[in-house]
Amino acid sequence: MKRHTADVTIVGGGLIGAWCAFFLARRGKKVTLIEKGVVGAQSSGTNFGSLRLQGRYPAQYPLSLRAQELWERLEDLIGDNCEYDRAGHLYCAHDGEESAKLQDYAAVSRSYGLEIEDLGRSDLRRRFPWLGDRIVHATYSARDATANPRLVTPAVARAAKAEGVEIVENSSVTGIGVRDGTFQVTADGYGCVESGYVVNSAGAWGVKIAEIFGETVPLFPAGPPQFVTEPVPYIVRPTVQTVDGSVIARQIPRGNLILTGYPRTASDPVNNRAPVPLHKTLSAMAGLEQIIPAMAHAHVIRVWSGIEGYIPDMIPVIGESARMPGLIHAFGFCGHGFQIGPGVGLCVSEMIADGETPVPLEPFAISRFSGSTVVSEKFHSEFDAEAVGR
Numbered sequence: 001m002k003r004h005t006a007d008v009t010i011v012g013g014g015l016i017g018a019w020c021a022f023f024l025a026r027r028g029k030k031v032t033l034i035e036k037g038v039v040g041a042q043s044s045g046t047n048f049g050s051l052r053l054q055g056r057y058p059a060q061y062p063l064s065l066r067a068q069e070l071w072e073r074l075e076d077l078i079g080d081n082c083e084y085d086r087a088g089h090l091y092c093a094h095d096g097e098e099s100a101k102l103q104d105y106a107a108v109s110r111s112y113g114l115e116i117e118d119l120g121r122s123d124l125r126r127r128f129p130w131l132g133d134r135i136v137h138a139t140y141s142a143r144d145a146t147a148n149p150r151l152v153t154p155a156v157a158r159a160a161k162a163e164g165v166e167i168v169e170n171s172s173v174t175g176i177g178v179r180d181g182t183f184q185v186t187a188d189g190y191g192c193v194e195s196g197y198v199v200n201s202a203g204a205w206g207v208k209i210a211e212i213f214g215e216t217v218p219l220f221p222a223g224p225p226q227f228v229t230e231p232v233p234y235i236v237r238p239t240v241q242t243v244d245g246s247v248i249a250r251q252i253p254r255g256n257l258i259l260t261g262y263p264r265t266a267s268d269p270v271n272n273r274a275p276v277p278l279h280k281t282l283s284a285m286a287g288l289e290q291i292i293p294a295m296a297h298a299h300v301i302r303v304w305s306g307i308e309g310y311i312p313d314m315i316p317v318i319g320e321s322a323r324m325p326g327l328i329h330a331f332g333f334c335g336h337g338f339q340i341g342p343g344v345g346l347c348v349s350e351m352i353a354d355g356e357t358p359v360p361l362e363p364f365a366i367s368r369f370s371g372s373t374v375v376s377e378k379f380h381s382e383f384d385a386e387a388v389g390r
């Protein structure tokens, strides 16, 4: 078997692996990134493209804000803006109960320095006249943004390659051993990479890498169905999201409206399939009609979903393995990895190059699964029964 050496081997070439590779190479590390398919073809390339700051898991804000600063410098960092657009995000409530939830989210966001505007009915009619009448209250964050997921990961990987990263595609990591304190990573058709560190950024498949070292995570694969319409006149500037997540929509300047909504549906990481049940298109369009009535007659031209790793507490695994020093996990991003991706890459590069990162990552440690697993309040309402095995 052909032998190679590196400082760091990265397993998985989604957005997380690509950003880790980029920042590690910038710190002078010799990096090999191994991807079983092509870079950015899984969740990282099929997601909705929202860089939302409002309403995040509270402990994720330091990471999320760090990531947003990097998104705001994307073109300087990688030489491509990937349709990054600071379009804003409108979080919408139908009634008092949802409105109270919005106020809670806004209080947390503000405590981290975000500017959140509170908009009542008359403000909404004046500023967003296309919004449906059933929305009684919304919060607006101007710093929230979007980018084109199809473009981002390949662009980050190209930038990483320009910094010297070896990118190996169509090669699956089939085993990882340890000899004399050095990892031996076996990759189909490529050979064995010897390295001092391994980054597990294998997305919904990350649990398989963790299991090699006796660690397990209650991860399951699923994805929110996505829809795109034909181009229609461009009227909707911010991303619009109902608090219950049943409708999330954004329009791109070319005119197409991109639409998604919960509950998420089951996907199949073995056969690499993420089917969208037919009825989801009808219910998504019915939801859209309520929120943006002018879009009710737009034709859906394509539907898709993705294979994302979810964990019942709805937060990812980030940090060093509890059993194997030098193995850094960064997987199971629970539907939020596009936004925090650059922040995760930077933190992982610091963990390896400096032995520490200034961002508190303790809530994401894999050791949290040694006792009983916490279940997020969103867990039951945001997934189809078959996705979570109910």
Ligand SMILES: Cc1cc2nc3c(=O)[nH]c(=O)nc-3n(C[C@H](O)[C@H](O)[C@H](O)COP(=O)(O)OP(=O)(O)OC[C@H]3O[C@@H](n4cnc5c(N)ncnc54)[C@H](O)[C@@H]3O)c2cc1C
Binding pocket: 011, 012, 013, 014, 015, 016, 017, 034, 035, 036, 037, 038, 039, 040, 041, 042, 043, 044, 045, 046, 047, 048, 049, 050, 051, 052, 171, 172, 173, 174, 201, 202, 203, 204, 205, 206, 222, 223, 224, 225, 226, 304, 305, 306, 307, 308, 330, 331, 332, 333, 334, 335, 336, 337, 338, 339, 340
């Ligand atoms: C439909 C959808 C919509 C979403 N919308 C948003 C959104 O709007 N905003 C947001 O922030 N997030 C969103 N997300 C979540 C976001 O896309 C993910 O959290 C993020 O892309 C995860 O990146 P990743 O690199 O961890 O995973 P992936 O993109 O899945 O990359 C992991 C890679 O590892 C490779 N791999 C796995 N096993 C091996 C192996 N043994 N050897 C080699 N390679 C391997 C896989 O082929 C894959 O390419 C959405 C997700 C989906 C599915």
